[in-house]
Amino acid sequence: MTHAAVVERDLSSLPFANLEVLIDEVAAIDTLQKRVHLKNGGECTYDRLCICTGAVPKSLAEHASVVTLRDSTTVEELVSRLPSVRRIVLVGNGGIALELVHALQGMQVVWVARHSHIGDAFFDRDAADYLLSELKTGWITPDIQGRSFGNAVGPRWTSALPSGPSERSITVENDCEVERLVTDRGDWPVTVKLTNGHSHGADLVVCAIGVAPNADWLPQELERSEDDGGVLVNRDMKTSVEGVWAAGDVCTVRSSELQPHWFQMRLWTQARQMGAHAAHTMAGVAEETGSGFTFELFAHVTRFVGKKVVLLGQYNGQRLEHEPESDMVSYSRITEAPESTFVRVLLLRGRLVGAVLIGETNLEEAFENLILDGLDLSTYGPALLDPDLEVDHIFD
Ligand SMILES: Cc1cc2nc3c(=O)[nH]c(=O)nc-3n(C[C@H](O)[C@H](O)[C@H](O)COP(=O)(O)OP(=O)(O)OC[C@H]3O[C@@H](n4cnc5c(N)ncnc54)[C@H](O)[C@@H]3O)c2cc1C
Structure with missing residues (x-):
């Protein structure tokens, strides 16, 4: 699980010899001519384009x-x-x-x-x-x-x-x-x-x-999501138009492309992963770098009300609406010492599908692996959250 750090850097500090930066605004995109029109009247052509215009x-x-x-x-x-x-x-x-x-x-x-x-x-x-x-x-x-x-x-x-x-x-x-x-x-x-x-x-x-995705101004031929208006992309971040990719808040990943434990949320972590993955697929090196793995498991680390919060998988029952309630069970625990923590897990037919960890629980890695491994944990019941249980030993 990666922690996102957002660091502002001067554009001139980017060490890429093949990079040219234009400080301008894109007014329109011509996907037939493969041309980008700039607000100041200039334009530039492209072979491959990635749209990362965020959200409004x-x-x-x-x-x-x-x-x-x-x-x-x-x-x-x-x-x-x-x-x-x-x-x-x-x-x-x-x-x-x-x-x-x-x-x-x-x-x-x-x-x-x-x-x-x-x-x-x-x-x-x-x-x-x-x-x-x-x-x-x-x-x-x-x-x-x-x-x-x-x-x-x-x-x-x-x-x-x-x-x-x-x-x-x-x-x-x-x-x-x-x-x-x-x-x-x-x-x-x-x-x-x-x-x-x-x-x-x-x-x-x-x-x-x-x-909302900042997509209203984009060419109509780019297929949009009916739900939120985002530019639809597949798992390679490709849009419906040849030569055009999209990443970050502006895009919506097609539901048919989603892995069971991943879903989209407009967050820095996902924007960064999508941007890197789009770059790799545009350059044709995604298989070497294996960046597609980022869509396996939803994982977000943040701080709310001063406490560390880790959200894993379908922690809030996301995309499980069609499952019978009788197949799902959730357990939670609160510990007060040495530090106040909260842990809640969601299991579907005995398999861990999501977890919310608040405070310093040190459980994130073990739970991440339990979700990905899909082990049947039904025999543990609520004891899964027993503070004395060595979760790592479950894998043995
Ligand atoms: C106040 C605030 C707090 C947040 N806190 C968190 C947090 O704690 N954790 C978290 O994970 N996420 C957080 N988010 C969400 C996170 O900022 C976004 O998910 C993320 O920045 C999306 O990245 P992006 O690159 O897709 O878009 P953005 O970061 O929005 O970047 C889009 C860029 O495109 C530029 N642009 C737009 N249109 C054009 C155009 N026509 N021509 C040229 N340039 C254009 C914009 O100026 C902007 O620079 C927060 C958001 C806000 C507003």
Whole structure:
């Protein structure tokens, strides 16, 4: 399992003699002439093209008090506006919201999520409840707490947030959405009206409600996914058009190409793997490098609410909707010492198909192998999670 590190580097530092970098925007692609038209009027031809234009964030509304997070510039904008913020309304329930809610300290936070539990994209209710209880450490009754901020944690983007006292004041609004934003003349520059009838005045609204592939502007002959509009690719990252590949958030891997324990999620780790794999298949060296293996098992390592989180395989029952419930069983355990950890596994007909590991469990490698090996573990039952069980010995 690889840990993703995102490092900004100057383009001139890339050590490839055959690389020419054009700082411009692609305005259009002509797949017949194999030509790319640039915004400044220039153009270039290609033999093989890979589209990696990412995704665009879904937006709540155009409003001076709304920041939609999409890149380092919008994170910088958020950071620059925080010093004057007394109360922030955070809208969204994915990875960005989970990280932000922990990093935003020393101010009132109202967290609006349309699901019944936090982190719906990542966790079932058990794991979400565990994380929420961890988040509640240092939780205080909502009250205006001044204008300084708590420790930032997690990947680099949240570490840009200012630090200060660690107490939190969070109100969670579940099972609802933002109905509308009202510009106030009173205490708050904006009031957020929710579909559950509640209203919250705020200095700032942060929008993190997901992304859509940045594919609308691409030529129509590139086949798209009916589900999310992404450019459809096969397991070699090839699109439906000869000579054109796509990788990262802009693409959607055809469902017929998916391996049992892998599914697509728009993450750095997958974008990086897809980019490398596309490069290898474009250059015709994928077999030598064996990069196709990356699609065998979904694996994501991250930090939420300050804790290490490892997500493996179909950890949340992804792509198992058609399986009879009676064939599936899940076990979970919480340990308090020496460090608080949470482990939840999902088995299908006795075989491990997914796991959620929160905290320093040291189980990721063993569970990764158990999923890939497909060993029948039915005889273990809940004892599979017994802290005294030497999981490595199962392979013997
Ligand atoms: C605030 C935030 C936090 C995140 N945190 C995490 C995290 O903790 N872990 C994680 O795994 N993922 C995280 N993600 C998701 C992750 O950033 C994406 O999955 C990943 O960056 C996708 O990589 P990509 O190369 O496909 O697209 P991008 O990184 O979006 O890159 C696309 C590039 O294409 C350029 N582009 C677009 N259109 C054109 C055009 N017409 N011409 C020229 N250039 C163009 C864009 O300017 C951009 O530079 C986060 C995302 C956000 C917004």
